Amino acid sequence: MARQSHDDPAGAESLVAAEAAVDEQEIEAALRPKRLGEFVGQQRVREQLSLVLDAAKLRNRPPDHLLLSGPPGLGKTTLAMIVAAELGMPLRVTSGPAIQHAGDLAALLSSLSEGEVLFLDEIHRMARPAEEMLYIAMEDFRVDVVVGKGAGATAIPLEIPPFTLVGATTRAGLLPGPLRDRFGFTAHMDFYSPAELEQVLRRSAGLLDVPLDRDGGAEIAGRSRGTPRIANRLLRRVRDYAQVRADGVVTADVAAAALTLYDVDEAGLDRLDRAVLDALVRRFGGGPVGLSTLAVAVGEETETVEEVAEPFLVRAGLLARTPRGRVATTAAWSHLGLVPPPGNGALGSGSSAAQPVLFDNSP
């Protein structure tokens, strides 16, 4: 653990940063909708889930296992909590990386009470042997505990009470078929439209007691990458700015000035996104360029570029993944105020990647 002392300003700073992070987590938890009726957007998922839960309550049986998939920050954890709250059942929370041995899972499953909701985040990162144990537990409410080793090993079946598994994943494609098939209901969460994000922001501003005017909400929503977690985070930064540099009211001008200060541009791109686009366009002539070369050019790990920056850039129509490498679209060139040289081969109009900011999912 880092040593802290008065002669160690860096240590003190990191302590302040750690405390701020805890505060941020507390605020994030406080902003979570607690019931389905408070959950904004994802109308289809909400309706389907509401039916599944009502039917289970009517039959007085735990509902089928539920799988929630979609990018980070769209409300999977929130929905899992809501499922437990709507059923009036306790919630147990764990994650794939925490289950590295079948024994970890056996201990967890055998300690569940009847009807309990088990939330397994990042389910695609669970160890293979645990996955096999989970298939049986989901289907037969039984775990086979293996005693002994080699030829003398025997499996002792252990009954477990019926429970509901809520699995969450950002990579549904990585889940093995047999596991996917054991979920009775799968919901794919999509990015939120600007109008839905404005609704999220209005709700959060009310809870945080932040005066947010209509245009202020629209300005933040437009820069929130279709993601409620980001919208809430930007709102907190804009609130700081409004209180310190303005009269406390979040207007469009205040929001724009604050977010420019925090390096979030009008399309929601942050410093890393822009560095990736900049390298792709200015250093590699728009590509195609391999992921690892691109990552080295921006001084980041390949995973960071692939999992943090790229999904948004692809979604916003600024970058395309092709078999030969990453390519900047014409929209990416114009986002940087540039025009692709003739014959450059940038993916352009006619391709779905031509328009930046594609988050408007509203019907």
Ligand SMILES: Nc1ncnc2c1ncn2[C@@H]1O[C@H](COP(=O)(O)OP(=O)(O)OP(=O)(O)O)[C@@H](O)[C@H]1O
């Ligand atoms: N539909 C929604 N309505 C209002 N607020 C929401 C909604 N979805 C998410 N949020 C807010 O966004 C934050 C992030 O949501 P949550 O933690 O549930 O996302 P997640 O999909 O589980 O993300 P991760 O996979 O990164 O854990 C929550 O604190 C919550 O306040």
